[in-house]
Amino acid sequence: xxxxxxxxxxxxxxxxxxxxxxxxxxxxxxxxxxxxxxxxxxxxxxxxxxxxxxxxxxxxxxxxxxxxxxxxxxxxxxxxxxxxxxxxxxxxxxxxxxxxxxxxxxxxxxxxxxxxxxxxxxxxxxxxxxxxxxxxxxxxxxxxxxxxxxxxxxxxxxxxxxxxxxxxxxxxxxxxxxxxxxxxxxxxxxxxxxxxxxxxxxxxxxxxxxxxxxxxxxxxxxxxxxxxxxxxxxxxxxxxxxxxxxxxxxxxxxxxxxxxxxxxxxxxxxxxxxxxxxxxxxxxxxxxxxxxxxxxxxxxxxxxxxxxxxxxxxxxxxxxxxxxxxxxxxxxxxxxxx
Amino acid sequence: xxxxxxxxxxxxxxxxxxxxxxxxxxxxxxxxxxxxxxxxxxxxxxxxxxxxxxxxxxxxxxxxxxxxxxxxxxxxxxxxxxxxxxxxxxxxxxxxxxxxxxxxxxxxxxxxxxxxxxxxxxxxxxxxxxxxxxxxxxxxxxxxxxxxxxxxxxxxxxxxxxxxxxxxxxxxxxxxxxxxxxxxxxxxxxxxxxxxxxxxxxxxxxxxxxxxxxxxxxxxxxxxxxxxxxxxxxxxxxxxxxxxxxxxxxxxxxxxxxxxxxxxxxxxxxxxxxxxxxxxxxxxxxxxxxxxxxxxxxxxxxxxxxxxxxxxxxxxxxxxxxxxxxxxxxxxxxxxxxxxxxxxxxxxxxxxxxxxxxxxxxxxxxxxxxxxxxxxxxxxxxxxxxxxxxxxxxxx
Numbered sequence: 001x002x003x004x005x006x007x008x009x010x011x012x013x014x015x016x017x018x019x020x021x022x023x024x025x026x027x028x029x030x031x032x033x034x035x036x037x038x039x040x041x042x043x044x045x046x047x048x049x050x051x052x053x054x055x056x057x058x059x060x061x062x063x064x065x066x067x068x069x070x071x072x073x074x075x076x077x078x079x080x081x082x083x084x085x086x087x088x089x090x091x092x093x094x095x096x097x098x099x100x101x102x103x104x105x106x107x108x109x110x111x112x113x114x115x116x117x118x119x120x121x122x123x124x125x126x127x128x129x130x131x132x133x134x135x136x137x138x139x140x141x142x143x144x145x146x147x148x149x150x151x152x153x154x155x156x157x158x159x160x161x162x163x164x165x166x167x168x169x170x171x172x173x174x175x176x177x178x179x180x181x182x183x184x185x186x187x188x189x190x191x192x193x194x195x196x197x198x199x200x201x202x203x204x205x206x207x208x209x210x211x212x213x214x215x216x217x218x219x220x221x222x223x224x225x226x227x228x229x230x231x232x233x234x235x236x237x238x239x240x241x242x243x244x245x246x247x248x249x250x251x252x253x254x255x256x257x258x259x260x261x262x263x264x265x266x267x268x269x270x271x272x273x274x275x276x277x278x279x280x281x282x283x284x285x286x287x288x289x290x291x292x293x294x295x296x297x298x299x300x301x302x303x304x305x306x307x308x309x310x311x312x313x314x315x316x317x318x319x320x321x322x323x324x325x326x327x328x329x330x331x332x333x334x335x336x337x338x
Numbered sequence: 339x340x341x342x343x344x345x346x347x348x349x350x351x352x353x354x355x356x357x358x359x360x361x362x363x364x365x366x367x368x369x370x371x372x373x374x375x376x377x378x379x380x381x382x383x384x385x386x387x388x389x390x391x392x393x394x395x396x397x398x399x400x401x402x403x404x405x406x407x408x409x410x411x412x413x414x415x416x417x418x419x420x421x422x423x424x425x426x427x428x429x430x431x432x433x434x435x436x437x438x439x440x441x442x443x444x445x446x447x448x449x450x451x452x453x454x455x456x457x458x459x460x461x462x463x464x465x466x467x468x469x470x471x472x473x474x475x476x477x478x479x480x481x482x483x484x485x486x487x488x489x490x491x492x493x494x495x496x497x498x499x500x501x502x503x504x505x506x507x508x509x510x511x512x513x514x515x516x517x518x519x520x521x522x523x524x525x526x527x528x529x530x531x532x533x534x535x536x537x538x539x540x541x542x543x544x545x546x547x548x549x550x551x552x553x554x555x556x557x558x559x560x561x562x563x564x565x566x567x568x569x570x571x572x573x574x575x576x577x578x579x580x581x582x583x584x585x586x587x588x589x590x591x592x593x594x595x596x597x598x599x600x601x602x603x604x605x606x607x608x609x610x611x612x613x614x615x616x617x618x619x620x621x622x623x624x625x626x627x628x629x630x631x632x633x634x635x636x637x638x639x640x641x642x643x644x645x646x647x648x649x650x651x652x653x654x655x656x657x658x659x660x661x662x663x664x665x666x667x668x669x670x671x672x673x674x675x676x677x678x679x680x681x682x683x684x685x686x687x688x689x690x691x692x693x694x695x696x697x698x699x700x701x702x703x704x705x706x707x708x709x710x711x712x713x714x715x716x717x718x719x720x721x722x723x724x725x726x727x728x729x730x731x732x733x734x
Contacts, residue, residue, distance in 0.1 A: 085691050089700055092391050113698040114392035144589040146409075146510060151678075151687070152695025160407045160417035171409035171510075171591070173601070175681045176691055184681065187489040188509050189600065191590050231392040 025097055025229070025236035026070070026286050034076045037063035038096035041081040041178060044202040045310040045318075046102050046122075055079045059100040061305045062121055062227055064298060066098065066243050069291040074298035083177055084152040088113055091228060098240060099228040102196065104154040109228075116237050118227040119244040122310075123322035123331065125219035126158045127197035129204060132214050134191060139218035143168035148181045148190035150174070155195050158221040182206075196223045198310060198318055205315040239285050246292040248334030249274055250301035252325055257300035260293060273337050281337055292337070302332065384701060399697045400425070406692055408683045410599050421693055428688030429710060435602065435684065436671040436714075439609040443670060444663075446610060447617025454622050465618065472615035478676055480612055485604040485680040492600070495591060504584045506592050511599040513585035513592045522578040529572035530565070537561040601682035605674065613670045617663065624659035625651065656729040664722035668715045675711070685710060 029035050039047035039059050047057040064074035080096050091099045092114055102124075103109075105117040130136045139162075149156050151174045163170045173190055175181045182203055185193040193200070197219060204210045229240050250256070253271050255263045263271055272278035275296075276289040283289065299305060306323060310316045324330025354360050388395050400422040407417050412430045415423055453465035472480075489509050493499060498508035506513040519526075544555040585595035628651050636646040678687035685707060694703040 085695050088695070088698060092393065109698070112394040144591055144593070146591060151691045156692065157405045157696065160405060163407075164417055170407070172407045173409060173681050174683065174687065174692065176678055180679070180681070184489070187486070188494050189489050
């Protein structure tokens, strides 16, 4: 009995101590041979296992790009599905190396939780979905409605702000898991389902009869969704951030997964620098010279990822909008590689 | 005879570290020291790690505005309320469902427990099937079942069941008319208090009289008369005006009256039906534990059926029933934390899910939540131990 207590005590103590040494995420990742990536428990277009049981989506491709940059192989990723209440604890405890999980960048999360937001993989905004039979055409008709929401999200706070600002009453019905929220909405417990507009489109595509539901045009918030890493590990933060910028720069320069090998012979100095033909921008980050080439070869540029998972030709059918490059009327902008 | 005054036997001199008494004290001090050192180390380590993770820590978030809404609250609450108010809302919701749950589970448990001992074959078997089914299916599944059952079987708002134009039932909940008394209602409240005091006095007096003269007094019916009659008379005399706030449909939902959301009903139903199965078994074991000879002895003394149960069987059965009953009450309270799964805003849902997430103070919030459940359980235990010491058999 006493032995047991001592064992438990020691393992608990060392378990806690072990997590103090967390600075060198890159070293840890290289040593274990894979990236542990926190994703959603299942949002079509962002992270969902496909028919072959491989995770696929915009968030997933970000992790694959990271893996390609580090290991020259996009498949050295292991995925941890996390719900909205688990995600931050999983990241800060070191259970995942990067959180790529439709997480909204807010000030308090950035400054109080000990995290750094890498960038904005998807500019989103919160919207509402209602049943067609209710004949609602605008958010201004939602006074008194019951609203299904996932707990621990900015959605919960935005809804409170929106209904208070408009002087509406409402009943927030809050669940832990996204599936429970959807089920309650489908069962008629709520009049309205609210989350980020991309999420509404994604979830509607899963309903038995998607045409019975309408997504209202009103967008009530700014939801910049992006990957998150732990604060205090600048090497890892740089790798995470420049992986995202490499995806943007590749699209801007017209480098795709199909033409990347041709592009190695390009005369454009910007492309040469991106692909590691001219200069070495990889080793200062602890990566290879051709880190960006590997990313583009494996997962394509930002535009390709977008079209593959959430673009107009997918069940989600989302136009680029704000997520177009700055040269095409959007606000996605990658700082220069030089 | 002189040697009888001196020590009868002198303990042989031993080194102090061989003295079993001193040894055991030293061992206990060492164990205590290790435990204290361990707790201190864990606390320090946690603080150091949280600091290393660049996390903001502390309990100051309690006085920050929460920013979120809760749809079922016993106190006024909105998005501008503070986090400590959200905490209170969650705590009260937990207490509400626990107290009502314990009440109904006890009643149902006693009924089923007695039914299992019934000489009627069908009743006994039905009770057995109930017990075996309920206690062998995980509670979380039962909660999902009841929640889905409530939502699927109830009509939507447009097709609501309406009875007497005042009671409304739909998939948004059960709406009852809310009595709105005027100021003079205070007299009626006073009358109820007096009636309750009167009932206790009457019971005391009747027992004394029974012991002294052997004559019985119909305490039950006179108490009923007192508790219903006195307030009724006062009500009529004071001319209290009682109006009802009747639920009416406004836009999406019914408003007004008392609204019980389906989450509350599903949780209560699940907790009561599940816990009642365990209580039934406890009650059965309690009754079976009383020797048959006790019944026969009571009969031979000429006690009536009711008196035999009340004065002989139940007091002895209670000795066996109360201690395990306490742990069922504790279980029900703790199980109510599954509410988060079906969207009922209890302490876990409001505090350990939403508040934890919006503030990111995981360690603080989890610590407080655990302390609350510990406190609730210890209070329940303390009360039940006190009650148990009253019903326990006095050894003579």
